[in-house]
Structures are given as structure tokens and as C-alpha cells.
Amino acid sequence: MTSTTRLTVAQALVRFLSVQYTERDGIRHRLIDATWGIFGHGNVAGLGQALIEYADDMPYHQGRNEQSMVHAAIGYARQSNRLSTHAVTTSIGPGATNLVTGAALATINHLPVLLLPGDIFATRPADPVLQQLEVPYAGDISVNDCLRPVSKYFDRIHRPEALIPAALQAMRVLTDPVETGAVTLAMPQDVQAEAYDWPDEFFAERTWVVRRPGADPAELAEAVNAIRAARRPLVVAGGGVHHSRAEEALEEFARTTGIPVASTQAGKGSLRFDHPQDVGAVGHTGTATADELARTADLVIGVGTRYTDFTTASGTLFNGENVRFLNLNIAPFDGHKLAGTPLIADARTGLEELTARLEMHGHRVPDAYVTEYSEDKERWEQRVDACFEAEEPDGRPTQPQVIGALDAIVDESDIIINAAGSLPGDLHKLWRARSADQYHLEYGYSCMGYEIPAAIGVKLAAPDRPVWALVGDGTYLMMPTEIVTAVQEGVAIKMLLVQNHGYASIGGLSEETGAERFGTAYRFRAGDGTFSGAPLPVDLAANAASLGMRVLRAKTVADLREALAEARAADIPTCVYVETETADTVSGPPPAQAWWDVPVAETATRSSALKAREEYDRHVTARRRPL
Numbered sequence: 089m090t091s092t093t094r095l096t097v098a099q100a101l102v103r104f105l106s107v108q109y110t111e112r113d114g115i116r117h118r119l120i121d122a123t124w125g126i127f128g129h130g131n132v133a134g135l136g137q138a139l140i141e142y143a144d145d146m147p148y149h150q151g152r153n154e155q156s157m158v159h160a161a162i163g164y165a166r167q168s169n170r171l172s173t174h175a176v177t178t179s180i181g182p183g184a185t186n187l188v189t190g191a192a193l194a195t196i197n198h199l200p201v202l203l204l205p206g207d208i209f210a211t212r213p214a215d216p217v218l219q220q221l222e223v224p225y226a227g228d229i230s231v232n233d234c235l236r237p238v239s240k241y242f243d244r245i246h247r248p249e250a251l252i253p254a255a256l257q258a259m260r261v262l263t264d265p266v267e268t269g270a271v272t273l274a275m276p277q278d279v280q281a282e283a284y285d286w287p288d289e290f291f292a293e294r295t296w297v298v299r300r301p302g303a304d305p306a307e308l309a310e311a312v313n314a315i316r317a318a319r320r321p322l323v324v325a326g327g328g329v330h331h332s333r334a335e336e337a338l339e340e341f342a343r344t345t346g347i348p349v350a351s352t353q354a355g356k357g358s359l360r361f362d363h364p365q366d367v368g369a370v371g372h373t374g375t376a377t378a379d380e381l382a383r384t385a386d387l388v389i390g391v392g393t394r395y396t397d398f399t400t401a402s403g404t405l406f407n408g409e410n411v412r413f414l415n416l417n418i419a420p421f422d423g424h425k426l427a428g429t430p431l432i433a434d435a436r437t438g439l440e441e442l443t444a445r446l447e448m449h450g451h452r453v454p455d456a457y458v459t460e461y462s463e464d465k466e467r468w469e470q471r472v473d474a475c476f477e478a479e480e481p482d483g484r485p486t487q488p489q490v491i492g493a494l495d496a497i498v499d500e501s502d503i504i505i506n507a508a509g510s511l512p513g514d515l516h517k518l519w520r521a522r523s524a525d526q527y528h529l530e531y532g533y534s535c536m537g538y539e540i541p542a543a544i545g546v547k548l549a550a551p552d553r554p555v556w557a558l559v560g561d562g563t564y565l566m567m568p569t570e571i572v573t574a575v576q577e578g579v580a581i582k583m584l585l586v587q588n589h590g591y592a593s594i595g596g597l598s599e600e601t602g603a604e605r606f607g608t609a610y611r612f613r614a615g616d617g618t619f620s621g622a623p624l625p626v627d628l629a630a631n632a633a634s635l636g637m638r639v640l641r642a643k644t645v646a647d648l649r650e651a652l653a654e655a656r657a658a659d660i661p662t663c664v665y666v667e668t669e670t671a672d673t674v675s676g677p678p679p680a681q682a683w684w685d686v687p688v689a690e691t692a693t694r695s696s697a698l699k700a701r702e703e704y705d706r707h708v709t710a711r712r713r714p715l
Contacts, residue, residue, distance in 0.1 A: 092285040097248045098138035098275070100286050101204075104255055106145040107291060110171045110263050112298040117171040119262065119296065120202060121164070122147040122548075124157035128179025129218060130206025134280020135177045149548075149577065152569035154178045156541035158190025158270075160570065161201045163505070163545025165194075166528065170268060170331055171298065174545070175202040180277065181219025185231050187272075189535060192238040195269030197354070197532040198331065200262040203239070203272040205232050210246045210276035232274040240269035246276065248284035263296040265331065265434070266419045300332075301418065303433040303441055311431045312445045314414050318387035320457060321347045322378075324370055324399065327354025327532075328392015328417060334436035335524040338391065339363065341443045346453040347389070348461045350378035352399050353512065353531035355392065357521035367465055371399040372684040373516040376471075377464040379681040384408050388428075390415045392435045395425050398531070402685030404710040411712075416442075471678055472518050478645040485645045486676035487511070487668050490586060491518055493648045494556070497656055502554045503528055503546055507538035509560040510592035514677045537567030543581040544574050554656050557583045561610065562591045564628055568635065574661040575636035582655045583663040585632065589623040601688045601704075602697030629665035642666045683707045 095103065108119040123146055127136045139148050151157035154176070161174035178184050184205035194201045208220050208230050216222050223229040236242045241261040243254040251273075258271045303311070315321060329338055338358050342349050342365035349359050350370035359366040368375035370382055382388070382405045390413060393399060400406060406413075406426075413428030416438045423430035431438055476492025478485065485493065491514055494504070500523040506512055507530040521527040528546065530538050543557035564585055574581050595608035612621030633639045638660055642648040648666050655662040688704040689697050 091288045093288055093291070094283055094285050096134065096138065096281050096283050097245065097251055098134035098280040099141055100248075100284070100290070101251060101255065101273075102135070102138040102142045102146050103291050105175060105202075106142065107293045108259055109293065109295045110298055111295050112171060112300070116295060117168065119172060119259065120146075120175050121168075121172045122149055123175040123177060124149045124151045124161060125177040126151050126154055126157070126179070126183060128181075128183055128206070130180035130183070130277045131177050131204075131275065131280065132179070134206070134275065134277060135204060137281075149174075150573065152572055153567060154183050154186035155190045155537065156567055156570045158187055158194065158201055158203070159535075159538045159541035160545035160548075162190065162194050162197070162199050163528075163542030164549045165199045165201060165545075166197075167503070167525065167546045167549035169333055170198075170200055170265070172549070173200045173202065173262065175204055177204040178206060179219075180206045180208060180217075181231060185234055188234050188238055191235055191270035191272065193530065193533040193535050193538065195238050195240055197327070197530065198268055200268045201270050202258065202262060203235065203270055204275055205235070205272065206280070207232050207244060207274045207276040209278045211278050213278075230274070232272070235270070235272045235274075238270060239272040240267050241271045242274070243272075244274040244276070245279055248279065248282055252290055259294070259296055263298055265298060300434040300437045301432075302437045303431050307429075307431050308441055308445065310429055311414055311416070311442060312449075314387055314412065314429060315345070315347075315389070315442070315446060316449060316451050319454065320381070320385050320408075321387040321389055321453065322381050322385040323347055323349040323389045323391060324393050325349055325351045325355035325358035325391050326393025326399075327352070328435045329355050329358040330524060332392065332418070332435035334392070334434075334439055335359070337436045337439035337443070341439045344443050344447055345451060346458050348381055350374065350382065352393050352396070353516055353529045356516065356519070356529065357524050357527040360522060361520035364462065367461055368468060369516040371405065372401050372680055372682050373398060373513040374681050375468050375517055376678070376681050377461060377468045379405060380464065381461055382406055382682075386411055388413050390417070390425075390428065391439065392417060394422050394532075396532070398684065400426075401682035403712050404707065405682050407710060407712045472520070475518060475677055481646040482644045484643065485648055485666060485668055487514055487586065487588070487592075488518060488676045489645055490584070490648065490666060490668060491515060493645065494584060494652055495520055496649070497652050498522070498526075498554070500526065502526060502556065502656075503550065504556045504558055505539050505543045505546060506558040507531065507542070508534045508536040508563055508593075510588075510596070511558055511560060511586070513593065513680075515558070517677055536563045539563060540568060540574075540581070540583065541570040543583070544570055544579050547579050547581050555581050557581055559583055559585050560592065561585070561587045561589065561626075561628055568631065571632060571635040571637050571661065579661065580659050581661055582658070583632070583637070583661075584652070585628060585663055585665045587628055587665065587667045597686060600700060601686055602692065602694065602700030604694070604696050629663065632663045632665070636661070638662045640664050683710070685711075
């Protein structure tokens with residue numbers, strides 16, 4: 089007879105989650121390391137009670153915003169190489185719908201997070217209940233169904249016994265390197281509190297092995313032939329390199345073959361910035377070195393990349409005559425992009441197999457090619473030095489000088505986090521990544537508000553390392569609330585808060601596309617009705633201090649250097665606040681080295697839009713469409 093234990097559904101779920109593990113390369117990790125929660129009537133008596141019942145087995149973190157909690161869990165998952173993550177529980181209604189943005193971010197970036205939103209009553213004793221969305225044509229829909237399209241797995245637990253297969257499927261998806269993303273188990277509030285006799289086997293430790301599949305022999309042979317035939321190959325390293333921990337395998341591949349390596353936002357740091365084969369960022373926010381190599385490449389070797397429009401410059405960058413694509417990716421969907429030759433395998437395993445085969449043939453790119461990109465790389469580094477240099481240390485810094493001041497004080501232990509605004513473009517071009525996980529840019533969804541909660545998640549995963557959230561004023565005003573969580577739990581994140589009085593990135597894009605920076609500056613209304621008056625008298629530093637953070641104000645480049653050094657040494661949450669030029673002026677980095685397609689008005693009367701359309705029509709003719 090099977091032995092059982094009588095628990096509520098919520099208690100059973102928490103106990104089950106506490107004994108799930110991943111294993112890769114013989115090393116085990118706890119899969120769900122903690123649970124974030126904000127409680128309401130939809131989860132307080134179910135999952136809330138269960139979390140205190142099993143507090144010794146499942147750590148709990150108190151959040152202030154449901155979206156932020158997902159961001160924190162995602163930050164933890166990325167820093168943990170997708171082998172560990174957190175769960176997030178909310179009430180029904182707005183608590184549940186606030187999860188949608190975070191879920192989309194997780195799924196787009198292939199990062200695991202478990203979402204446990206409360207739901208309406210399964211038994212429907214009162215209909216509607218507080219915060220219930222009524223759908224006249226369907227009685228089985230709740231607001232949680234908003235999470236279906238942004239989840240890699242979704243289930244609603246209408247009956248206690250349904251939890252067992254649903255929980256197992258959830259773990260399968262969370263640990264699948266191809267399918268992972270947001271996983272949602274919608275939890276009706278009455279079912280959470282319902283008791284059931286659970287088979288004890290459900291609570292046995294379970295280890296989910298994270299696969300490292302090798303390449304098909306025929307695909308591997310074709311890939312080797314393609315590389316050997318190429319005269320100007322270029323690797324494009326994506327986030328899959330980091331997810332696989334394939335950095336050493338990539339280094340060996342590059343060193344052995346001499347093939348240069350460019351990186352996407354997610355792949356930056358795959359090689360150290362000073363590695364001979366590292367040529368920096370590629371795409372719209374790329375370096376001149378990498379983008380020129382991309383334009384003239386005859387073989388593009390994508391490793392763990394999705395080839396987003398920023399990487400391909402909207403299909404205009406890789407346009408060399410007879411250029412071919414070889415895509416090493418664990419996901420067949422991505423491996424076949426751009427009509428490329430697929431090499432479906434784990435990034436580390438695939439690179440090791442390629443290196444071994446090419447080494448057998450003694451293959452290496454021509455010396456002249458190495459000399460060419462090495463000299464170009466040196467010229468680019470000189471441009472970066474010029475951007476970082478401050479001719480007037482007592483003057484207000486430019487944004488590149490802010491980045492340069494931080495670059496000057498960090499070492500390979502520091503981690504920087506950013507997601508949106510003008511900073512991602514500047515960082516992609518200019519930042520000198522010193523370790524594989526130093527550069528943490530969320531650019532799959534480029535979500536404003538990600539940086540502060542993600543920094544908390546990263547710091548929880550790497551408590552002994554300096555963790556920096558780089559935040560612009562637009563992002564800060566979206567979601568500063570988790571500062572309170574950092575203060576409450578003593579999570580000593582460092583925040584570099586850059587005030588430039590508006591949306592600098594979109595302001596620049598608006599100007600380029602003929603929209604004249606309309607609605608992008610934080611200014612008073614002028615007499616003509618536009619927001620072109622004086623900058624708003626907003627004191628974000630005072631706001632951060634009011635939430636409990638220690639704040640260091642920097643007015644000059646010299647002040648900034650001192651403040652950053654002091655913040656780096658701090659053992660409490662600390663903010664460095666600096667004001668740069670306003671959002672309607674040039675930020676100072678080298679201009680974009682490749683195009684990005686943002687459609688421009690086809691008809692207009694204003695000269696700015698007409699001129700922008702002429703420029704658009706010129707660029708769009710260079711688009712390359714795969715066969």
C-alpha cells in the first residue's frame with residue numbers, strides 16, 4: 089500500500105519544490121532556491137500559510153511590486169546559469185497581471201522562472217469574487233490567461249490531484265535548455281487550501297539532468313567543411329555561450345583557428361575584452377571593427393544567438409557577396425535562421441567537437457586576416473580611451489565618461505546590470521568585459537525597471553561580488569520600489585543613477601526618424617504646448633534616500649570617481665547619483681556603426697520627416713533577405 093501524507097495543495101507544492109534539483113557536469117544545484125511573494129486574498133491563506141509552514145525548507149523574500157519580483161528571480165536564474173531560479177507568488181487580479189511583463193522577459197531570454205499566481209475559486213461559491221474578470225462567453229477564463237502566450241508552460245490546478253502531473257511538467261520545462269522560460273501554475277484560491285492525501289513518493293528528491301547534446305555527425309562534417317572553405321569567417325557569440333558555460337570552449341576554438349569573435353548584447357564577455365580574437369560588439373550598437381568584419385565576412389558562425397534585428401542591423405549588416413551562415417544552437421528553431429547550415433548541439437559540446445576536427449586538419453585563417461582585425465581592434469580601443477577621457481575633471485561628465493569612471497575602478501569580480509535607455513548602446517560599444525558574467529544586459533525585452541530588482545537577484549546568487557545596477561532617470565521612475573527590499577534584507581547592491589532629464593535613447597531615435605524628439609524630454613510645457621521648457625526640478629537622489637538607500641552625489645568627473653570607489657567598498661545598499669547632459673543633447677559615444685530599421689513616415693509636411701524618409705529609403709535597399 090502506498091504511504092501518503094495529508095497536506096493542503098499549497099503545502100504539497102512548497103514541499104515538492106524544496107526537493108527539486110538540477111545536475112549538469114556532475115554538479116547538483118537546488119532548482120527553486122527561494123520564493124518571492126506579495127500576499128492578497130488569492131494566496132495569503134494558501135501559499136502564504138504554506139511558506140510559513142515550511143519556512144525552514146523554502147526561503148521567502150518580500151517584494152514590493154509583482155513585476156519586480158519576477159525580475160529579481162530572473163536575475164538570480166541568469167547568474168546561476170539557469171540551473172537555479174526562484175518562484176513568485178501573487179494574489180489574483182492586478183497581482184497576477186503584473187506578472188505578464190516579467191514573464192515575457194523570461195521567455196524571450198530563455199531564462200527559467202516559476203510563477204504561482206492565485207486564481208478565482210474553482211468551486212465558484214461566489215461568482216464573481218473580488219477582482220474577478222467576468223467573460224460572458226466563457227466561464228473558465230480568468231486574468232491569469234494573459235500569461236498563456238508569454239509562458240513556456242501553463243496549467244491551472246482545478247483539482248488537488250492535478251498538481252502532480254502539472255508540477256512535474258513544470259520542472260521539465262524549467263530545466264530544458266531549449267524550452268525554458270516562464271512557467272505558470274495558476275492556483276485557484278480554494279484549491280490552494282484544500283487537503284489531499286499525497287503519495288510520499290511525490291516528495292522524494294528528484295534530480296533533473298540538464299543535457300549537453302552533441303552534434304549529428306553529418307551536420308558536424310558539413311560545418312567543418314564550411315569553416316575550412318571560408319577565407320573571412322566571423323563568430324557571432326550570443327547568450328547561449330554563457331548559458332552553456334562555453335566560454336573556455338569558445339576561447340580554445342578562437343585561439344586554435346584565429347577566427348575573430350564578435351558578440352551580441354547577451355553574448356558580450358564570451359571572450360575577455362583583451363583577448364586577441366575578441367573584436368567587440370556587433371550590430372547596430374556594435375564596434376567599427378566587428379561591423380566591418382560582418383560586412384565582409386564570407387561565413388558567419390552564430391553560436392547561441394537568435395539573430396535579433398539589433399544584431400543583424402535589420403538584415404543589412406551581413407551582406408557580403410555569397411555570405412553563408414553556420415548556426416551552432418541547441419534550439420533547432422534558431423539553428424535554421426537566415427537560411428543557415430544548422431549545427432544543433434549544446435554550445436560547449438559543439439565548439440569542442442568543431443575545434444577537435446579543425447585541429448586535426450591544422451586549419452587556421454590567413455595571417456593577413458588576423459593582422460587586419462588586430463590592427464582595427466587597436467584603433468577602436470583608442471576611440472574608447474578618447475570617449476572615457478575627461479579633459480575637464482571639474483566639469484559635468486558625459487555618459488561615456490560615467491561609464492569610463494566605473495570601468496576604471498572595477499575588476500573581474502564586479503557585475504554590471506542594465507536593460508534599457510541610452511546606456512545599453514553605449515555599454516555594448518564601450519564596456520570592457522573582464523569576466524564571463526560581468527556584463528549582464530537584458531536586451532531581449534529591453535525592459536525599463538529591470539535593473540534594480542535584477543541586481544538584487546544577482547547579489548543573492550553572488551553575495552561576495554560587487555553588483556551594480558546602472559539606471560537612467562526614465563527607468564528609475566518606472567520602478568524604484570525594490571530599493572526598499574534591498575534595504576530590508578541588507579542586500580548591498582550598488583546603484584549608479586544617471587540623470588539626463590528624459591528618454592535619451594528614444595529622443596535620439598525620434599530625431600533620426602523625423603519625430604523631432606517629441607515627448608521624450610522631462611521638461612515643463614512651453615507656450616507652444618510642447619515639452620520644451622526648463623528641466624523638471626526632480627530630485628531622484630532624495631527619492632532614493634527616502635527609500636532607505638545611502639546616496640552619494642557627484643557633480644563632476646572627479647567627484648564621480650571618488651563616489652564610485654566609496655560605493656564599491658560599501659556593505660549597505662548605496663547609490664551614486666550623477667547628472668549628465670540633458671536628453672536632447674549628444675551623449676558622446678561613437679555613432680552607430682550599422683543601421684536599425686524603424687519605419688519613417690512615408691508622407692509628411694515637416695522637413696525633418698521628409699529628410700528622415702530619404703535616409704530611410706537609402707538604407708533599406710541594403711537589406712539582405714535569406715533564401
